[in-house]
Amino acid sequence: MEATLVTSLDEVVDNVKQFNQDLQDGLDVITQLSMFKHWYYIPNIDMFGPSKYIGYKNMNTLKYDRGKAKTGVDTEKVLKRWFKDLSNGSxxxxxxxxxxxxxxxxYDMRLRSNACIHLPKQFTV
Incomplete structure (x- = not known):
């Protein structure tokens, strides 16, 4: 079954909440934390989520299935509708x-050295 990309920011927020719940529940996605490159921050809930997880509808760790049949290229394209990249080194x-x-x-994991952070377009710092 092919994963469907998100179509609204509300779906992204729901996925970020689910991702963080999966972390708290000690699910398998924890072992993949160092693999994620693109991270998205949702200010009103103060949570992060990785592109490849949060960019697909109704995601959870079981559906994520260690990223099988999913690509960050597709999720990056759709997430750009609502998010901007932070300037590197700012x-x-x-x-x-x-x-x-x-x-x-x-979770005893490290952030990849080339990780990118993305914020909602309307977020001002």
Whole structure:
């Protein structure tokens, strides 16, 4: 069964909440945290989620299935509708990376060195 891309920001937010719940529940997605490159931050819930997980409708760790038959290329295209990249090396990017690094460290995982942070387009810093 082919995964369907999200069509609204509300679906993305729901997936970010589910991703963080899956982390808290100790599910298998924890073992993949260091593999994710593109991370998306939702300010009003203060949570991050990776593109390849949050870019598909009604996602959860079981459906994610370690990323099988899913591509970050497709999710990046759709998520650009609502999000912007942070400038590489900016103070704001550094602040968000520190926050994300701390999150991953709680699961004994590391952020990839080339990780990118994305914020909602309407978010101002």
């Amino acid at each position: 103070d704001v990017e550094k602040e968000f990376k520190i926050q994300l690094i701390e999150l991953l460290e709680t």
